[in-house]
Amino acid sequence: MRLRAMLGSLPAMSVVGVDEGGAVDTVDFNRIPKPFTPAGRREYADLLDRLSGAVRSRDLAEVGRVATRSALMNQPLRYKRLLEPVREICRDAGGLGVAVGHSGTALGVLLDAADPAYPHRATAVARACGDLAGGVAVYRTLSFPNAVSHGGRTVG
Incomplete structure (x- = not known):
């Protein structure tokens, strides 16, 4: 397996x-x-x-749509029993979309950390996910807005 391309930073x-x-x-x-x-x-x-274009244009809404569609397409391969309830939580909270571990057991709601409503959305999603599954994890991405790709490695 080889790295096809560096997508960049969101x-x-x-x-x-x-x-x-x-x-x-x-x-x-x-x-x-x-x-x-x-x-x-x-x-x-x-x-x-679509994901490559969304990363280039820093379009988080499109990233969410792509992630959700990919999660749905993965259901026949690695079924997630909580996918539909998590999608409902995402819709109710105004999230960007859902992401799943395609070869794992994790799934979650994508949220824009710069959104002024982020604290409210994150709290609502965490509460709903906690009610659904017990434990909740929150992961934050790192952003490198000035990074550029050079021959398979990113510098910035």
Whole structure:
């Protein structure tokens, strides 16, 4: 496997998430043939193109839409029983979208950390996720707005 391209850096986001529990051997999971149709492969390629454009334009709303669609497409491969309830939490809180560990057990709501309503949204999502699954984790991304890609490595 090789790195295809450096996507770049996004504005700061948070993921408020839950873990469904259990364990997945990622190496074994990735060895399983994926039953993607040609249309499914094209859609994944389109999602990658859309994500690349969203990163370039720093469009967090599009990142959320792409992540959500990718999560839904992954359901037949690695079912997340909490995906629909987490999507509902995201909609209710005005989140950007949902993200899942495609070969794991985690999923969460993407939030724009620069949004003036962020503290309210993050609190609402954390409470709802806590009610849903017990434990909640909050992850914050790092942003490197002046970083540029040079031959497979990012400097900034």
